[in-house]
Amino acid sequence: xxxxxxxxxxxxxxxxxxxxxxxxxxxxxxxxxxxxxxxxxxxxxxxxxxxxxxxxxxxxxxxxxxxxxxxxxxxxxxxxxxxxxxxxxxxxxxxxxxxxxxxxxxxxxxxxxxxxxxxxxxxxxxxxxxxxxxxxxxxxxxxxxxxxxxxxxxxxxxxxxxxxxxxxxxxxxxxxxxxxxxxxxxxxxxxxxxxxxxxxxxxxxxxxxxxxxxxxxxxxxxxxxxxxxxxxxxxxxxxxxxxxxxxxxxxxxxxxxxxxxxxxxxxxxxxxxxxxxxxxxxxxxxxxxxxxxxxxxxxxxxxxxxxxxxxxxxxxxxxxxxxxxxxxxxxxxxxxxxxxx
Amino acid sequence: xxxxxxxxxxxxxxxxxxxxxxxxxxxxxxxxxxxxxxxxxxxxxxxxxxxxxxxxxxxxxxxxxxxxxxxxxxxxxxxxxxxxxxxxxxxxxxxxxxxxxxxxxxxxxxxxxxxxxxxxxxxxxxxxxxxxxxxxxxxxxxxxxxxxxxxxxxxxxxxxxxxxxxxxxxxxxxxxxxxxxxxxxxxxxxxxxxxxxxxxxxxxxxxxxxxxxxxxxxxxxxxxxxxxxxxxxxxxxxxxxxxxxxxxxxxxxxxxxxxxxxxxxxxxxxxxxxxxxxxxxxxxxxxxxxxxxxxxxxxxxxxxxxxxxxxxxxxxxxxxxxxxxxxxxxxxxxxxxxxxx
DNA sequence: CGGCGTCTTTGCAACGATGTAAATCCTACC
DNA sequence: GGTAGGATTTACATCGTTGCAAAGACGCCG
Numbered sequence: 001x002x003x004x005x006x007x008x009x010x011x012x013x014x015x016x017x018x019x020x021x022x023x024x025x026x027x028x029x030x031x032x033x034x035x036x037x038x039x040x041x042x043x044x045x046x047x048x049x050x051x052x053x054x055x056x057x058x059x060x061x062x063x064x065x066x067x068x069x070x071x072x073x074x075x076x077x078x079x080x081x082x083x084x085x086x087x088x089x090x091x092x093x094x095x096x097x098x099x100x101x102x103x104x105x106x107x108x109x110x111x112x113x114x115x116x117x118x119x120x121x122x123x124x125x126x127x128x129x130x131x132x133x134x135x136x137x138x139x140x141x142x143x144x145x146x147x148x149x150x151x152x153x154x155x156x157x158x159x160x161x162x163x164x165x166x167x168x169x170x171x172x173x174x175x176x177x178x179x180x181x182x183x184x185x186x187x188x189x190x191x192x193x194x195x196x197x198x199x200x201x202x203x204x205x206x207x208x209x210x211x212x213x214x215x216x217x218x219x220x221x222x223x224x225x226x227x228x229x230x231x232x233x234x235x236x237x238x239x240x241x242x243x244x245x246x247x248x249x250x251x252x253x254x255x256x257x258x259x260x261x262x263x264x265x266x267x268x269x270x271x272x273x274x275x276x277x278x279x280x281x282x283x284x285x286x287x288x289x290x291x292x293x294x295x296x297x298x299x300x301x302x303x304x305x306x307x308x309x310x311x312x313x314x315x316x317x318x319x320x321x322x323x324x325x326x327x328x329x330x331x332x333x334x335x336x337x338x339x340x341x
Numbered sequence: 342x343x344x345x346x347x348x349x350x351x352x353x354x355x356x357x358x359x360x361x362x363x364x365x366x367x368x369x370x371x372x373x374x375x376x377x378x379x380x381x382x383x384x385x386x387x388x389x390x391x392x393x394x395x396x397x398x399x400x401x402x403x404x405x406x407x408x409x410x411x412x413x414x415x416x417x418x419x420x421x422x423x424x425x426x427x428x429x430x431x432x433x434x435x436x437x438x439x440x441x442x443x444x445x446x447x448x449x450x451x452x453x454x455x456x457x458x459x460x461x462x463x464x465x466x467x468x469x470x471x472x473x474x475x476x477x478x479x480x481x482x483x484x485x486x487x488x489x490x491x492x493x494x495x496x497x498x499x500x501x502x503x504x505x506x507x508x509x510x511x512x513x514x515x516x517x518x519x520x521x522x523x524x525x526x527x528x529x530x531x532x533x534x535x536x537x538x539x540x541x542x543x544x545x546x547x548x549x550x551x552x553x554x555x556x557x558x559x560x561x562x563x564x565x566x567x568x569x570x571x572x573x574x575x576x577x578x579x580x581x582x583x584x585x586x587x588x589x590x591x592x593x594x595x596x597x598x599x600x601x602x603x604x605x606x607x608x609x610x611x612x613x614x615x616x617x618x619x620x621x622x623x624x625x626x627x628x629x630x631x632x633x634x635x636x637x638x639x640x641x642x643x644x645x646x647x648x649x650x651x652x653x654x655x656x657x658x659x660x661x662x663x664x665x666x667x668x669x670x671x672x673x674x675x676x677x678x679x680x681x682x
Numbered sequence: 683c684g685g686c687g688t689c690t691t692t693g694c695a696a697c698g699a700t701g702t703a704a705a706t707c708c709t710a711c712c
Numbered sequence: 713g714g715t716a717g718g719a720t721t722t723a724c725a726t727c728g729t730t731g732c733a734a735a736g737a738c739g740c741c742g
Contacts, residue, residue: 011728022692027730035689057463058406059728062399062697069442069464076428078627083424087417090445099461101410101442104431120440122398123410231631260631267633286419290572290601292608292633352698363722368700376719400698403727 010053019047030055070313071124073103073115075132079230079257080285081302082130088306089128096314098125107228109133116144126313131155136197147316149309154197161312162326165300167199170331171206172213174252174280174298177333179214181341183250183278186211187222189237189262190229190254203254203282221246226258234261235268242269249277250339256281256288256297263291263338279338293337301329351394360388371396411654412465414444414456416473420571420598421626422643423471429647430469437655439466448569450474457485467654472496477538488657490650495538502653503667506641508540511672512547513554515593515621515639518674520555522682524591524619527552528563530578530603531570531595544595544623562587567599575602576609583610590618591680597622597629597638604632604679620679634678642670 016023021044028036029044061067072089074082090100101124105111112134121127126147131154134141139158142148148160153167178186188207192200204223211218221244224237234253238261241248253259259281266273273279273293281288284299308327315322357364362385369377370385402408413430415423431441442465446452453475462468467488472495475482480499483489489501494508519527529548533541545564552559562585565578575594579602582589594600600622607614614620614634622629625640649668
């Protein structure tokens with residue numbers, strides 16, 4: 001209950017001496033080894049309390065090769081989606097007694113590769129990795145000697161678990177929602193030309209599927225390229241579209257930041273939303289509920305993704321050798337003003 | 342240049358054997374000990390490359406008591422300001438060869454106390470702590486046995502460095518800006534009754550100073566209480582104000598989230614911004630530039646704060662015993678549409 | 683009361699690096 | 713050619729904990 005002012009650091013040896021047992025017994029008590037006489041356990045516990053002993057994690061780490069830290073590699077924390085994802089991952093980790101070391105990869109392919117082999121991987125027992133630049137061809141790079149959970153659908157087929165949102169169906173639902181609101185000229189902001197497996201490609205796929213299902217012709221002029229999924233990109237896309245003279249009555253931002261940028265550009269050009277143009281996003285970040293107008297968006301199951309990812313990773317770290325799994329989170333559509341009918 | 346497929350982990354011993362030197366010499370090479378014959382260094386380096394040797398951080402950590410990890414404790418990553426702050430801190434840390442372990446304290450006093458004594462402190466060489474609930478009376482709790490840098494002005498007077506934004510002057514500038522735009526009935530959203538040292542109190546102080554300097558009477562009815570500085574709180578404040586019938590022609594959101602919430606509420610109630618009511622925030626988070634209308638805000642020098650904090654912490658970790666410092670970052674006003682004149 | 687099988691507890695050797703202090707090697711200088 | 717003195721290198725103990733395997737204790741049975 002109280003702690004004496006141990007001058008330096010208190011070690012197991014100190015505890016052992018005070019309790020009159022061996023160091024190993026103290027270790028056993030601390031690690032909940034089952035075969036310990038209650039009296040002994042009590043004695044040791046008392047000594048621990050009295051000395052205010054805290055286990056030295058570095059030593060345990062050296063001995064066991066585990067740190068209790070998991071890595072989380074995301075593009076950028078300043079993107080709301082990833083900040084919120086990190087939040088969720090940290091909570092999920094905490095509830096399992098782990099902590100999270102976050103690394104940012106920027107939008108850099110090299111940085112994404114680095115993160116996989118970085119010295120820091122020694123500090124973590126496993127990694128949750130959300131790649132943005134690596135693609136199917138990089139599968140070999142992901143053959144790493146530690147537990148790995150990959151978020152997103154860019155890379156398949158290796159020895160790792162996979163947790164992803166339902167990009168295609170989510171995008172289809174977003175598009176269908178616009179169609180249900182009577183829109184026919186639906187632009188897409190943030191497409192990545194040439195990409196086949198990333199979120200951009202998959203969401204565009206869902207978009208096209210929805211158009212097709214409703215007999216709406218696909219117009220390439222409505223597909224707006226945009227590399228980084230930042231607000232500024234979304235704004236640029238819409239400015240370009242307006243300047244091009246192409247008619248449109250809706251914008252599907254492939255993520256919320258793009259959609260926010262789109263809202264911004266439309267507002268700047270005095271285009272009424274949703275009167276003239278409806279807007280829908282993807283991610284359902286917190287700001288979607290507070291923009292003017294509020295933004296309809298696909299909620300991709302962020303909590304579920306975080307929970308599942310941490311869970312799978314924890315199992316691998318604990319030594320699970322089950323077949324690698326692929327989990328697809330459930331999405332929902334959050335309807336707000338930007339698509340009000 | 343190339344790495345052979347060492348079966349298990351490669352240790353210094355392996356390198357030493359291959360290079361034909363002692364383990365300690367390998368250690369010296371790795372640690373850039375100056376007195377090494379070039380030929381030896383080369384031999385060792387070659388062996389290192391050949392074996393693909395990576396130093397075991399756990400072992401070094403045990404021996405040196407340093408991990409290369411610094412802690413960052415913030416209320417919530419899902420609040421844009423803290424996400425952006427974390428981003429900046431991580432970049433600053435990276436440039437100094439350190440990584441960051443982020444912890445969220447929520448809005449919980451207990452959690453803030455826990456973070457200071459958590460077992461995790463063993464995993465970090467020092468902590469950058471941004472308290473929200475602890476106050477001057479808790480100074481004793483901050484007397485911790487590791488390097489600490491405190492952000493914000495809640496707690497002074499202990500053995501730690503202090504980095505803070507200029508809350509009073511920033512708030513004064515924000516308020517003055519509104520006054521310059523001809524506003525006289527300026528509401529404040531997010532005040533904390535009874536608080537004396539927190540950001541809320543200080544910013545309200547700056548607000549009052551600006552009013553006084555311009556001979557504008559202070560009207561308590563315009564001070565809107567709001568605990569958590571979330572968007573929802575900002576919206577609530579404005580709804581309450583509108584419902585109260587109190588007249589006002591401007592809102593100073595004590596942070597951007599509150600201001601965004603205010604914008605949201607005003608938009609929902611069809612109050613024109615900035616025509617009828619001007620709005621200014623504090624933090625200049627990225628979304629301020631993309632709201633509709635875009636939000637004027639005080640940019641508190643986030644990068645500078647992060648850089649300075651990491652720098653001071655790094656110095657302490659390196660053993661500096663200089664007098665503890667207090668650094669106040671420079672702020673600027675970002676003028677945008679919400680206060681257009 | 684001896685023997686045997688569990689329970690408990692223990693000693694010792696790692697884990698992989700670095701601090702210390704001493705050994706060895708050189709080089710310049712007398 | 714010998715030697716002082718700095719430059720290099722090395723042996724060994726040590727950081728604090730846990731795995732291993734064996735020693736001690738204890739309870740039960742015949």
